[in-house]
Amino acid sequence: MQSPILSIEQLHFQLSNKSPLSIDELSLKQGESLLVLGDNASGKSVLAQILAGDITGYQGSVVLTGKFTTLSFELEAETLAQDRLNDRSDFMEEGVDNGRTALEIIIDDNAFLAEDLDEIIALLAIEKLLEKPFKILSTGETRKVLMARALMLKPQVMLLDEPYAGLDIGSQAHLSNVLNSLVARGISIILFDFYHQTLPSSIENLVYMKSGKIVLSGKRSEIIATEQWQQLNENHYSLPHHLPDCLQYDHLEKNTPLVAVNNVSVSFDQKPIFNAVNWQFEQGQHWRIIGPNGCGKSTLLAMISGDSPKAYGKDIHLFGVKRGSGESIWDIKRHYGLVSAQLHRDYRVSTTLIKVVLSGFYDSIGLYDNPSRQQVIIARQWLVLLGLEQHENTYFNQLSYGEQRLVLIARAVVKLPMILILDEPCQGLDNHNRDKVLALMDYIAENSKTQLLFVSHDIRDQLKCITHELEFVTEKSAGENPLGYTTKITKK
Structure with missing residues (x-):
């Protein structure tokens, strides 16, 4: 045998x-x-x-x-x-x-x-x-x-x-x-x-x-x-009766775009990734960004969130101010909440779950400031919403990958930022948590001033709040090889 x-x-x-x-x-x-x-x-x-x-x-x-x-x-x-x-x-x-x-x-x-x-x-x-x-x-x-x-x-x-x-x-x-x-x-x-x-x-x-x-x-x-x-495989989740308090941001003129990208191209080692991208992210909009692996979706998001040096010298305006006009990285980051595979890979600090969530107030990897009592209360409210309250003092690296991703989602939303960047947020989440997170994102879009930039390849990841779509499509050259990608915009 x-x-x-x-x-x-x-x-x-x-x-x-x-x-x-x-x-x-x-x-x-x-x-x-x-x-x-x-x-x-x-x-x-x-x-x-x-x-x-x-x-x-x-x-x-x-x-x-x-x-x-x-x-x-x-x-x-x-x-x-x-x-x-x-x-x-x-x-x-x-x-x-x-x-x-x-x-x-x-x-x-x-x-x-x-x-x-x-x-x-x-x-x-x-x-x-x-x-x-x-x-x-x-x-x-x-x-x-x-x-x-x-x-x-x-x-x-x-x-x-x-x-x-x-x-x-x-x-x-x-x-x-x-x-x-x-x-x-x-x-x-x-x-x-x-x-x-x-x-x-x-x-x-x-x-x-x-x-x-x-x-x-x-x-x-x-x-x-x-x-x-x-x-x-039945899904059960509940949405909050109210959202935790939102941070206050500087007032923007009503017609000022949150993000304006003007004729921006990006290459790595002289090889084009995307070309001549023009995009305006206006107040009141929620965007889905789509395209094949390697087209530059995450690169574009990193450029507007302060995480990529590729933004230097480009015509990019954030909240009415041209990128590179003397603002610090932290001036940019305070307007954003972010969850992405790159952040997940980089979050290697040995710290407890509650401190990971609190670090979202300071846009840091690890907690190096003393949070206020109110910030701790808000962080705990988000843990309850995502079903993680029992792990408050568990170390981040002791959680499963999917549980870690839920914690990073809580970190991204804890301050209800002006812009919430969700770059494959459901990666590693089971079907129950996937549905709960997507429903929560729709709820946040409807019940707060937070606006969403959403990237996902999974056809299960659908948000009702999406108003516009930015799609990366292949740009053909005169020869056999593509020059890279360009974008087209669709209003939903």
Whole structure:
């Protein structure tokens, strides 16, 4: 009899103050694949880290046979941290160390055959990314590159923790096709995620986790037809009776745009990203910004929020003042609340959840000021609204990725800013929390003076408050290669 590729018996692991991970038995045959689904803090990612060998000290038996590779938020953070550690910008004439290219990340100093590399590049359609610095790639692009690196190691098993996060709609469908083809080749895929329609159809086995335990296990088609599955996936949330107090901002003349971008172009290493963008964000508007991975959405947002040096020398007006007219970064940031994948990666300070939320009042990573009593009251109100009050004194790095994202959303909205930048805010959130956050954003738009700039690739992420849409579209050149992207504006 062929031995199983995965065998778990009497697994028990206690993580901080959460429900323990406890699995009596779980096995997977050679060549089989598995979906491990569940909400935030259900134990999925802890199980993934145990299988990958990143968590030890558990009780019971865990055996994963065959060569395996991983893809996760943690791997992405570790890869970027390595480039930060080796950054030599201070010693370079240009003053910028771009770090490793995507190709160098994929190869990772391993021996390889050129034909294998070419096959994987073609399979994932990432040829245009190869020479780009890994650190400047969008979230979706980094996932593609790390997927390529995983495949270069010729695994028999792939542990994929939320591999669809940050991918544009076309890339999500493409990834499912890739995973279906890998399963057909006999590679076992163990995929940890929330349930959504994009999940690869060829993975027939499913387990559903809740509070550290497996509550449903079996064939996918049978499980999703059960009443218990329907009950587990019902969404319940409530909206506040009122919003916590809003900060007061300097008065703006009625007809002054919040943001004016005039004929702005951006390039990296002489390669155009977007060209001649003209955009006005007027008072009373809420915008959705869309476009494929790598088109420059996050770059544009970073330029107007004070987080990108690419804004220097450009014709950008913020709140009626031209960028670069003597205002400080903090003069700009005080008008914004922000949640993004980049902020999530950068928030590495060891501090408690309540202090992370309070840092939103000061636009800092970490809390270095003494908050007022009223600020603490407001921060706690937001924790209650997002169902996080029981974790107030838990350290940020002890939370699951999805719980961390909820905390960063609370940090972004705590001062009800003039402009709330939501760059893939629901990345890492389960379906329940996704619906709750989207409903809360609509509620904020309707019941406060805060205006929204919203970016999302996920078709589930719909906001009723959106009034306008800024779309990045490919700008064709006279030759074969595109010049970059330009934008078009739609009134909703």
